[in-house]
């Protein structure tokens with residue numbers, strides 16, 4: 010919680026329609042529809058505001074505490090807790106014994122209970138509970154490239170690109186980093202393609218359309234027009250498409266055009282190649298950001314094995330799940346914490362038999 014949202018905690022997202030809201034969950038969206046109608050973003054906002062955490066909604070729909078501090082979220086949760094909290098008590102194993110659950114801690118201590126809620130995000134011990142675990146792979150990661158020239162443009166942000174890998178296509182902002190590409194469009198693609206990208210061992214080609222608002226043909230026409238109006242100007246000096254100078258020079262070079270060449274000296278073939286670089290730049294990806302820097306995990310307890318009315322296991326009575334331990338994950342924007350609030354709240358109501 011403390012490090013979430015860069016220490017500010019993006020705790021949920023604006024919502025006017027639950028069915029639209031769940032589209033932000035590549036895994037778990039369908040199962041969360043019912044739970045969100047019972048305790049969704051609106052109820053979450055009310056809960057935090059009525060527990061002393063006024064919130065603010067940013068232009069992109071993300072909600073944060075007005076104080077910009079995740080500490081306030083933590084304190085509000087701690088203040089309402091009546092349960093005993095044991096820290097530094099790693100659960101080693103959970104098993105059933107005489108209709109009770111026995112919880113074995115790494116210290117060797119044992120706890121016993123009639124019902125149990127597992128909300129540990131993940132963990133080796135859940136594999137022994139008898140449930141199917143969908144294989145865990147990272148989601149929400151950035152891409153590393155072997156294209157050093159592109160990486161040398163580090164810091165450039167392009168507000169609206171379209172990135173695609175095979176049939177997966179995503180639009181949004183892209184940031185060029187010293188090791189590759191990042192930003193909302195890339196994170197979204199990493200989430201939608203979490204499983205397929207893992208299968209490639211994070212070696213694949215991503216196609217970037219730097220100007221998706223225009224077709225390749227329209228871009229070519231703009232370039233031809235530029236050739237007609239400024240035949241004596243050098244191609245690399247200025248981008249008639251509004252791209253930044255360093256970025257434009259790279260695309261010009263990739264099209265095989267010397268940046269000092271005059272527009273008038275460019276053949277139609279060369280301009281077509283330039284238009285193709287703008288609309289379909291191919292970037293080789295050779296990895297993702299380092300392990301454990303990802304934001305969420307795709308995978309977890311198979312959703313069919315859980316009753317989403319109660320969050321109780323369909324296989325083992327008295328066993329409940331909440332949060333990321335379930336095979337649920339979402340895009341960035343407060344959606345991951347929202348599913349944790351929702352499943353946490355509803356499972357707690359079931360446990361308390363309210």
Ligand SMILES: Cc1cc2nc3c(=O)[nH]c(=O)nc-3n(C[C@H](O)[C@H](O)[C@H](O)COP(=O)(O)OP(=O)(O)OC[C@H]3O[C@@H](n4cnc5c(N)ncnc54)[C@H](O)[C@@H]3O)c2cc1C
Pocket residue numbers: 010012013014015018019020021098099100101128129130131132134303304305331332333334342343344345346347349
């Ligand atoms: C850097 C970062 C920033 C993020 N920012 C945001 C954000 O702004 N908004 C958003 O919506 N999402 C964000 N996320 C995702 C979000 O934090 C998670 O989806 C969410 O915390 C999941 O909640 P959870 O309670 O299910 O699991 P967790 O928050 O992972 O909590 C599980 C807890 O269980 C404990 N645990 C695990 N195994 C054991 C064991 N064997 N015994 C005892 N205890 C155990 C862990 O130590 C941990 O305290 C971010 C994630 C990261 C990594």
